Structures are given as structure tokens and as C-alpha cells.
Amino acid sequence: MLRVAALIAAKDLRIEVRSKVVTNQVLPFAAIVMVMFAFALDTDEVVERVAPGLVWLATLFSLLILVQRSFAIETADGATDAMRAAGVDPAGIFLGKAIALAAQLAVLEFVLLITAVVLYRAELHAGGVVLLVTTFVAATCGLALVGTLYGGLAAGVRGRETLLPLLLLPVVAPVLIGATRATEAALGTRGALVSDGWPWLGLLVVFVALFGVGGTLAFGPLIEE
Amino acid sequence: MAVTQNQITNTAADGSANAVVDRLEPRGHSQRRGATGTPFTFALGVATIVSMAVLVLFGLFLSPADVTQGESVRILYIHVGTVWIAYVAFGVTAISSGMFLWKRTSSLVWDRIAGASAEVGVLFMALTLFAGAIWGRLSWGKFWVWDARVTTTAFLFITYVGYLAVRGLGGSHQQRGRRSAVVALLAVLEIPLVHFSVRLWRGLHQEASVAGTTKVKLENLMLFSLFVALISFTLLYVWLVMHRQRVLAMQDTLDDKGLDFALAARRAETEPVLESAEDV
Amino acid sequence: MDDIGFILATYIATFVGSVGLAWHYLRRGRRLAEQLPPEDKPWI
Numbered sequence: 001m002l003r004v005a006a007l008i009a010a011k012d013l014r015i016e017v018r019s020k021v022v023t024n025q026v027l028p029f030a031a032i033v034m035v036m037f038a039f040a041l042d043t044d045e046v047v048e049r050v051a052p053g054l055v056w057l058a059t060l061f062s063l064l065i066l067v068q069r070s071f072a073i074e075t076a077d078g079a080t081d082a083m084r085a086a087g088v089d090p091a092g093i094f095l096g097k098a099i100a101l102a103a104q105l106a107v108l109e110f111v112l113l114i115t116a117v118v119l120y121r122a123e124l125h126a127g128g129v130v131l132l133v134t135t136f137v138a139a140t141c142g143l144a145l146v147g148t149l150y151g152g153l154a155a156g157v158r159g160r161e162t163l164l165p166l167l168l169l170p171v172v173a174p175v176l177i178g179a180t181r182a183t184e185a186a187l188g189t190r191g192a193l194v195s196d197g198w199p200w201l202g203l204l205v206v207f208v209a210l211f212g213v214g215g216t217l218a219f220g221p222l223i224e225e
Numbered sequence: 226m227a228v229t230q231n232q233i234t235n236t237a238a239d240g241s242a243n244a245v246v247d248r249l250e251p252r253g254h255s256q257r258r259g260a261t262g263t264p265f266t267f268a269l270g271v272a273t274i275v276s277m278a279v280l281v282l283f284g285l286f287l288s289p290a291d292v293t294q295g296e297s298v299r300i301l302y303i304h305v306g307t308v309w310i311a312y313v314a315f316g317v318t319a320i321s322s323g324m325f326l327w328k329r330t331s332s333l334v335w336d337r338i339a340g341a342s343a344e345v346g347v348l349f350m351a352l353t354l355f356a357g358a359i360w361g362r363l364s365w366g367k368f369w370v371w372d373a374r375v376t377t378t379a380f381l382f383i384t385y386v387g388y389l390a391v392r393g394l395g396g397s398h399q400q401r402g403r404r405s406a407v408v409a410l411l412a413v414l415e416i417p418l419v420h421f422s423v424r425l426w427r428g429l430h431q432e433a434s435v436a437g438t439t440k441v442k443l444e445n446l447m448l449f450s451l452f453v454a455l456i457s458f459t460l461l462y463v464w465l466v467m468h469r470q471r472v473l474a475m476q477d478t479l480d481d482k483g484l485d486f487a488l489a490a491r492r493a494e495t496e497p498v499l500e501s502a503e504d505v
Numbered sequence: 506m507d508d509i510g511f512i513l514a515t516y517i518a519t520f521v522g523s524v525g526l527a528w529h530y531l532r533r534g535r536r537l538a539e540q541l542p543p544e545d546k547p548w549i
Contacts, residue, residue: 210418
């Protein structure tokens with residue numbers, strides 16, 4: 001299963017490196033979203049206060065596009081069906097695609113964090129670095145797992161992709177809440193202390209564990225046609 | 226064997242045949258009443274109506290107003306009734322989904338029960354949120370509050386809507402069953418997560434104390450009204466799900482038959498050509 | 506009393522919703538049943 005996962009992940013990432021869809025399309029989209037937040041929210045104080053939340057919101061919206069892309073490359077040539085017919089382990093496909101998605105998400109989030117520092121004057125400080133990094137890692141894994149799972153469900157047949165936002169966004173609500181609160185604690189936004197953030201990290205880890213196991217089990221039945 | 230025109234458009238043939246039979250034989254209960262009814266559901270329906278009437282009588286008139294909340298407590302009889310059913314419906318959907326996925330008990334009946342229960346559940350979730358908002362407006366002056374229970378209920382409502390959308394995606398009945406069963410079970414996983422996240426979240430804010438004023442001192446008549454509400458809505462739920470499940474069963478059968486007829490018609494198109502070739 | 510208006514609205518909405526759904530199911534059932542022979546309706 002792990003070997004399959006590694007092969008699939010490498011394939012997805014290679015496709016991305018060659019097509020550069022994330023770098024040329026998704027990152028600019030995310031950046032525009034960040035700018036539009038500032039337009040909508042008007043005052044500097046408000047924007048600076050909610051900066052962590054905005055970073056994660058922009059990540060979620062971009063996640064929808066990343067997931068669509070991740071499965072568009074499969075259904076274009078019926079690749080997933082071919083793999084399944086060849087007896088490839090669906091759990092391996094699931095983990096492989098999730099890993100590739102996580103890598104793309106990580107790049108996206110890093111860029112968004114920098115953007116927040118520049119546009120919203122968010123401040124990074126040394127005390128919160130550990131919390132910040134672990135939060136981003138946990139949230140990224142959680143989003144990648146859930147995204148791949150529901151992406152598999154919504155992929156393919158016309159009329160199914162529009163279902164993805166409706167299915168995915170409610171599910172990632174705990175990640176949004178947890179990651180935002182933890183990031184606020186790590187950055188010291190609104191006087192939050194780093195110590196406040198650890199329970200939220202715990203929530204994120206539980207999320208990753210649940211959907212890691214659940215997703216691996218559920219992916220097979222979901223892509224069976 | 227060639228398929229006759231009548232067999233393809235079978236309603237015409239059956240319709241006229243039935244008309245003859247009906248005049249000669251006494252019709253069964255559900256033929257008279259419409260197709261998904263049986264004596265049991267008829268009795269159940271009557272019981273539901275009676276129960277609801279009692280609920281309105283006690284809820285709106287015979288039970289007293291609350292000491293602290295005044296008349297708005299009357300909404301609670303409806304609200305508690307609908308939220309109870311909404312969660313029961315969700316539970317039934319989840320369990321049925323599990324039964325469908327489990328190899329030993331797998332059957333499309335479970336899939337249809339899951340779907341029927343979810344539809345009814347969506348209605349009651351919506352009614353719950355509506356009544357709850359009205360009650361909140363009357364009790365606290367706000368239509369909405371961001372506490373764990375309310376937010377989780379809203380979340381559950383959206384999830385249900387998504388579940389029903391997944392059921393409508395098309396494909397074979399087995400595919401529909403498998404996809405929606407997985408979605409339902411994943412939702413079971415998310416509910417405690419969402420509930421806990423919101424609880425943790427709102428625990429940080431002082432405004433959470435507003436939700437604390439939900440304690441209602443229930444005296445005898447009010448408690449009775451509440452019980453009547455629970456019973457009424459349970460009866461209603463069972464009635465609705467039974468009928469809906471049967472409608473779904475007929476729908477599925479028709480879909481299968483439609484496919485059979487289409488295949489037969491297709492075969493009928495090719496066979497006459499073969500026959501004439503043999504003649505030559 | 507303004508409150509009574511809200512309360513009645515809730516009861517009415519609930520009953521309209523429930524009766525509406527029930528009616529919808531019964532009608533669907535009737536229309537489908539016309540197209541199926543009795544052996545496809547095992548609950549009868």
C-alpha cells in the first residue's frame with residue numbers, strides 16, 4: 001500500500017511540476033482572495049485582528065480548486081478506473097493523492113502566510129514558531145485527507161463536481177476553527193498566548209487521525225463504479 | 226420472441242384489464258386508498274392525527290404559560306419534538322447505511338430506509354431551526370446564537386442536504402447506496418468533532434452565558450404536553466418513513482423495469498432483421 | 506400580543522410542512538402505483 005502511495009504521489013506531483021497549474025493559477029487566486037478580504041473588511045485594525053482566519057479561509061477556498069484539479073487529472077483519461085481495474089490498492093491511491101495534495105497545500109499556505117505578514121501586518125515571533133509549524137502540518141494533513149476523500153466522491157461525471165463545496169466545507173469546519181485559534185495563539189493576535197493554542201492543536205490531530213483511518217477505509221467503496 | 230407493443234406500453238393494457246377486474250372483485254385496502262397505504266399505516270395515520278390534535282390542544286391552550294418565559298414555552302413543545310425526530314432520523318439513516326454496507330445484511334431496503342429517513346430528517350431539522358430561531362427571538366431577543374448545540378444542528382442540516390444531493394447523483398442503485406452510505410457514516414464521525422470544536426470555541430467567549438438561560442421549570446401539564454409532542458412526532462416520523470420507503474421501492478422497480486423494457490425494445494429492433502435474413 | 510403571532514406561526518409552519526410532505530408522498534405513491542402490477546408492491 002505504501003509503495004503504491006509513493007508512486008501515485010510522485011505521479012501527481014510530477015504532473016503538477018510540468019503543468020504548473022498550482023503555481024500559475026491557484027496561488028494567484030489565493031492572493032487575490034486575500035486582497036479582496038482587505039477590500040471588504042475596510043479598516044486595518046479589523047483586518048489585522050482577523051488575519052489568521054483570513055489565511056485559513058483563503059486556504060479552504062483554494063483547497064476546493066486543488067481537489068478539483070487533483071481528480072480532473074484522473075478522470076480526463078479514466079486513469080482511476082484503469083488503476084482499479086488493474087487491481088491497484090484503493091487505500092494506496094487515497095494516501096498517494098492525499099500526500100500530493102498536502103504538498104501543494106503546504107506551498108499554498110506558506111505563500112499565504114507571507115502574504116498575511118505583508119498585507120495584514122501579521123507578526124511572527126520566536127515563541128510561537130513550534131506551535132505555528134505543528135498547526136500548519138496538522139491542518140494541512142487534515143485538509144488533504146478530507147479533500148481527497150470527498151474529491152473522489154465528487155469527481156468525474158458532469159454534475160458531480162459542483163457538489164464538492166457543499167460536501168467539503170462543512171466537514172472542514174473543525175479544521176477552520178482549530179487552525180485559526182491555534183494560529184492566533186502562535187502569532188499572539190488579540191493578546192492570545194501560545195499556551196492557549198495547544199488544545200486546538202489536539203483537536204486538529206484528532207481530526208487527522210479520524211479521517212486518516214476513515215478515509216482509507218471509505219475511499220475504496222467510494223470510487224467503485 | 227418479439228415484444229408486443231402492449232408489453233412496452235404496459236399501462237394501456239393493464240389499465241383496461243384492471244378496470245374490468247375492479248368491477249368484478251372487491252378492491253384491496255391500499256388499492257382504494259392509494260398505493261403505499263396498508264391497514265397498519267392507516268391506523269398509524271389516524272393515531273398521528275389524534276395525537277397531534279391533543280398536542281395542539283394542550284400545547285396551545287390547556288397547558289400554562291411558564292413563570293419566567295411566558296407564552297414562548299409553547300414553542301418548545303414543537304421544537305423539542307422536531308429536534309428529537311431530526312436526531313432519530315439521522316441515527317436511523319446512519320444505522321441503515323451501516324447495515325447496507327455490511328456484507329451480511331446488505332440489501333437495497335436499507336438504502337431506501339436511509340434515504341427516506343434522511344428526507345424526513347431534513348424537514349424536521351429545518352422546522353427545528355425555524356422554531357428554535359423564533360423561540361430565541363422571544364426569549365433572548367436574538368434569532369441565532371453561536372453555541373455548540375445550535376451550530377451542530379445547523380451543521381447537521383447542511384450535511385443532510387448534501388447527503389440528499391449525493392443520492393441524486395444517478396448511477397445504479399448499488400452505487401447510489403454505497404456512495405450515500407459512506408457519506409452518512411462519515412457525517413456520524415464529524416458530528417462530535419463539530420460539536421466539540423464549537424463548544425471549545427464558544428467557551429472562550431463571555432457571550433456563551435446567554436445560552437445558559439435555557440433552564441425551564443416543567444410542571445405537570447407542561448411535562449405532559451412535552452410527552453404528547455414526543456409521541457406525536459414519533460408517530461408522524463414512522464408514518465412518513467414507511468410511505469417514503471415504499472415510494473422509493475416502487476421508483477427503483479420502475480427504473481429496473483424501464484431498463485428491461487428498453488433492452489427488450491432494442492432487441493426487438495434487431496430480431497426481425499435476422500428473421501428476414503434467415504428466410505432468404 | 507406579538508408573542509402569540511410567533512407561536513402560531515411556528516405551529517402552522519410545522520403542520521404545513523408535515524402535511525405537505527405527507528401529501529407529496531401519498532401523491533407520488535399513487536402515481537407510481539398505477540404503473541406497477543401488484544406483485545411489485547409486497548406490502549399489500
